[in-house]
Amino acid sequence: MSIRILTGPEVAEHASRDSCWIIVHGKVYDVTDFLDEHPGGSKIILKYAGKDATEAYEPIHPPDAITTNLPPSKHLGAVDSSTVVKVVKEATAEEKHRLALMEARPPLDNVINLHDFENVAKLVLPEKAWAYYSSASDDEITIRENRMAYQRVWFRPRILRDVSTVDWSTTILGQKSSLPVYISATALGKLGHPDGELCLTRAAAKHGVIQMIATLASCSFDDIINAAAPGQTFFLQLYVNRDREITRKYVQHAEKRGVKGLFITVDAPQLGRREKDMRMKFVDDGAGAEVQKGQEVKKDQGVARAISSFIDPSLSWKDIPWFQSITKMPIILKGIGCAEDAVLAYEAGVQGIVLSNHGGRQLDTARSGIEVLIEVVKALRLRGYYPDPKFEIYVDGGVRRASDVLKAIALGATAVGVGRPFLYAFCAYGQEGVEKAIQIFRDEFEMNMRLLGARTIKDVVPEMVDASSLSSHFVMTPEDNLFHSTYQPLQLAKFRESKL
Numbered sequence: 001m002s003i004r005i006l007t008g009p010e011v012a013e014h015a016s017r018d019s020c021w022i023i024v025h026g027k028v029y030d031v032t033d034f035l036d037e038h039p040g041g042s043k044i045i046l047k048y049a050g051k052d053a054t055e056a057y058e059p060i061h062p063p064d065a066i067t068t069n070l071p072p073s074k075h076l077g078a079v080d081s082s083t084v085v086k087v088v089k090e091a092t093a094e095e096k097h098r099l100a101l102m103e104a105r106p107p108l109d110n111v112i113n114l115h116d117f118e119n120v121a122k123l124v125l126p127e128k129a130w131a132y133y134s135s136a137s138d139d140e141i142t143i144r145e146n147r148m149a150y151q152r153v154w155f156r157p158r159i160l161r162d163v164s165t166v167d168w169s170t171t172i173l174g175q176k177s178s179l180p181v182y183i184s185a186t187a188l189g190k191l192g193h194p195d196g197e198l199c200l201t202r203a204a205a206k207h208g209v210i211q212m213i214a215t216l217a218s219c220s221f222d223d224i225i226n227a228a229a230p231g232q233t234f235f236l237q238l239y240v241n242r243d244r245e246i247t248r249k250y251v252q253h254a255e256k257r258g259v260k261g262l263f264i265t266v267d268a269p270q271l272g273r274r275e276k277d278m279r280m281k282f283v284d285d286g287a288g289a290e291v292q293k294g295q296e297v298k299k300d301q302g303v304a305r306a307i308s309s310f311i312d313p314s315l316s317w318k319d320i321p322w323f324q325s326i327t328k329m330p331i332i333l334k335g336i337g338c339a340e341d342a343v344l345a346y347e348a349g350v351q352g353i354v355l356s357n358h359g360g361r362q363l364d365t366a367r368s369g370i371e372v373l374i375e376v377v378k379a380l381r382l383r384g385y386y387p388d389p390k391f392e393i394y395v396d397g398g399v400r401r402a403s404d405v406l407k408a409i410a411l412g413a414t415a416v417g418v419g420r421p422f423l424y425a426f427c428a429y430g431q432e433g434v435e436k437a438i439q440i441f442r443d444e445f446e447m448n449m450r451l452l453g454a455r456t457i458k459d460v461v462p463e464m465v466d467a468s469s470l471s472s473h474f475v476m477t478p479e480d481n482l483f484h485s486t487y488q489p490l491q492l493a494k495f496r497e498s499k500l
Contacts (some may be wrong), residue, residue: 004077008063008084015050017042021076023052023084023407024066028076034069037475039173046105052084058230059129059191064221068246098124108429108436112419114400115482117433121424122486129191130488131280133423136360137272140490142368143360146398149368151477153407156465158453164490169208169292170400172415173261173351173392175233179441180405180457185263186398187235190218192427198227199426204430205229206359212263212417213254215239222248225257235261236439237334239268242312248326255327262327265356267335269313272362275490297427320348332394337366339379342393346385352392359397359419369395370408372468377412400483402444409457410465 006028014021020032035042048056057066059133067075082459091281093098102124111117122130136143170180183204189196194382196218204211205228213224225234236254251262323331329352335358336342345353355369355376371393380386395408396417405416425433454460469475 002390004264006077006079008079011079011084012050017046020046022050023079024054024057026054026078026081028079029066029070030074030076031070031076037069042478043415052086059218060188062220063111063218063223094127096107102168105428108432111292111429111433111436111440113440113482114425114437115486117421117428117437118486119233120428121490122148125192125427125448129140129427131276132188133186133273133420133427134488135276136262137274137362139364140364142252142357142364143398144367144487145365145473146357146360146368147400147480148398148477148485149370149470150398150401150404150407151480152467152469152472152475153370153411154469155403155452156314156406156464156466157451157465161453161455162456163450163453165455166446166449168442168449169422170212170415172394173235173332175210175260176208177210177233177234179375180409180415181399181418182235182394182415182425182439183212183422184419185212185214185217186419186423187214188218189423189426192423193430195219195426195430199431199434200422201227202431203426203438204234205269206435207388207438210235210260210437212237213259215250215265219337221254222257229497232304234259235263235332237263237265239311240315241310242314243310251327251329255329255390259329262323262329263331263332263334263416264323265334265358266315267356267362268311271311272358274361274362276488289431295317317344317348319418322352324349332392335362336376337363339372341376342376343379346380346388348382351390352419354392354394354396355398356417357412369397370404370411373408373413373469374410374462374470389413394465402441403448404461405445405449406454407467408458408463410462411467422481 011028012022017035018032019033021028021030031045035045037046044056045053050450054343064487080297093204105120105124106116111120112373122134125133135440139429152276168180169176169178171177172182183200191200193199197214201224203209213221214237216239217224228234234260238247238251244474307328319476320331332352333345333350334354335356336345336353337355337357342353355371355372355375357363373393377386380483385391392414393412394415394417395413399405399408399416399418400421407418422434422437425437429436449455451459452460452464
């Protein structure tokens with residue numbers, strides 16, 4: 001069957017609400033009927049009506065978003081690129097300033113901790129990208145608590161042990177890892193770097209670290225897998241689609257491509273209100289919250305809303321057997337926040353859980369994963385479910401040091417997921433940044449394990465930590481200056497410029 005080839009002028013004739021065509025990645029799509037369904041509203045689509053929308057589309061949509069949401073009849077064919085008028089944008093003063101900062105970044109040799117990556121990323125990222133990556137829900141109490149909780153756990157080091165050689169390698173779901181850390185899923189990597197998640201893939205391959213692929217990655221699943229080294233290990237983070245057939249095909253395709261673990265996100269039946277991201281949406285739409293006439297679509301939800309409307313809020317415990325029927329991959333529930341659900345997960349026959357509050361992006365004032373870990377281990381042990389080599393417990397959120405990881409392991413975690421720090425590393429320095437972040441972890445593990453008196457990860461035991469203050473949320477601890485230097489306080493609504 002021949003492929004229809006359209007020209008730029010043909011596409012340009014369809015530049016209205018009544019007939020709206022756009023070009024994405026060299027293909028032409030009729031999005032007329034989709035305008036009012038677009039989670040970000042029709043205004044942004046109409047801005048590119050009759051034009052090439054690839055540059056705007058690519059950073060904030062998974063690669064298959066348009067093909068998944070539009071029926072085949074709306075896929076009109078390819079476009080002759082030589083006939084498409086290229087729109088050359090003049091850099092704004094803000095963009096020129098950002099690029100100048102990019103040139104003035106500290107040399108990578110000067111980066112000595114993960115906070116440095118966050119500080120650089122905050123300055124060199126476009127405002128929309130920083131708002132999306134850094135935002136958390138409501139008053140952002142939980143995202144700050146994720147960090148502070150680790151500072152309420154204190155070490156009880158052992159001395160006079162032969163620590164001339166220390167080994168921090170481990171296995172995660174039976175897969176070898178050079179660190180007791182996996183790269184946790186974060187969405188839309190191309191908002192911050194042209195290569196997106198491929199920066200993670202290439203660095204993880206070189207250093208034996210496991211990458212979790214995000215459902216909402218900017219790079220396609222297959223592009224990530226195709227960039228892998230032979231034998232490289234991947235996990236898959238899954239947002240469950242309302243259309244279960246789409247989910248089934250996605251999961252089974254991942255299994256065929258060799259993915260070793262399915263991490264089902266269970267804490268996002270609805271997105272949290274991430275106000276930094278929402279305010280960036282206001283800014284992009286001009287003077288405030290003016291909604292397109294005749295539309296019911298919310299315009300104030302930022303990037304997060306635009307990419308996540310497919311997620312199924314009806315997901316429940318009764319769906320677990322269905323997942324077990326469609327895949328042989330180990331199943332892990334990501335987003336457990338209390339002991340009761342940890343027990344139900346074990347009894348449901350899954351292979352693990354992630355104690356997580358979604359990086360503080362969902363229910364604000366939810367407790368940190370490290371705090372939940374204590375009650376989960378206690379509840380599982382009471383029922384004879386812990387320890388069980390066939391059921392692993394992971395923690396994510398707030399980890400910035402190898403010492404944080406060791407505290408979680410001492411309290412019962414198998415490994416820890418780290419998301420934003422690796423994201424900021426590649427936004428600021430690309431693949432080399434991720435490699436440097438991995439090396440920082442290695443250096444910190446070597447030092448901390450020697451000082452703790454642990455030769456291997458198995459030697460990191462509960463007696464090496466004092467977590468008695470962990471649930472006391474108002475215990476005085478030394479101020480974390482590095483964290484506060486990168487945290488951006490929330491803002492209030494701003495007045496428009498007055499004409500008076």
